[in-house]
Amino acid sequence: MALAGIVLATLLDRAWPAHMVTGAWRYPVGAVLVLGGWALSVAAKRRFHQAGTPVRGSLPTTALVTDGVYAHTRNPLYLALLLIMTGVAVGWNNPWLVGVTGAFWLYLQVRVVADEERRMAAQFGADYAAYRARTRRWL
Numbered sequence: 001m002a003l004a005g006i007v008l009a010t011l012l013d014r015a016w017p018a019h020m021v022t023g024a025w026r027y028p029v030g031a032v033l034v035l036g037g038w039a040l041s042v043a044a045k046r047r048f049h050q051a052g053t054p055v056r057g058s059l060p061t062t063a064l065v066t067d068g069v070y071a072h073t074r075n076p077l078y079l080a081l082l083l084i085m086t087g088v089a090v091g092w093n094n095p096w097l098v099g100v101t102g103a104f105w106l107y108l109q110v111r112v113v114a115d116e117e118r119r120m121a122a123q124f125g126a127d128y129a130a131y132r133a134r135t136r137r138w139l
Contacts, residue, residue: 005103009089010096013092013094018094020090020098026093030087033083033086037081037084037087043069043076047067047068047070051063061119064131070135073135074135074138078113082101082104082105085100085104
């Protein structure tokens with residue numbers, strides 16, 4: 001879905017070009033955001049593999065992971081994806097992609113994360129409630 005958003009924003013930018021900023025600084029800033037998102041994703045996936053639980057949210061969760069990057073954010077994989085999309089938007093100077101990223105965040109917030117949190121609460125009960133109380137959803 002994120003890749004489809006990037007493609008859509010690229011097509012919109014070709015049809016109706018718009019630019020946010022000027023200057024070569026956008027390339028290193030975009031690269032830092034993309035690489036930071038990638039590193040966060042690798043760390044989150046590694047922790048899931050160590051815990052023996054699937055990475056895909058559509059598969060049954062077998063363990064509640066609360067350490068590593070999960071001690072700082074309950075959704076590091078989604079946050080990583082948003083960082084990557086934002087980095088691409090900055091690097092490509094594409095405000096359409098900023099809008100698509102915002103819409104994608106809203107979709108994640110309302111549909112995906114809310115569903116996952118209900119399932120996690122039902123499956124892990126008080127342990128998940130304690131985790132939610134001490135760890136922010138995003139940052």
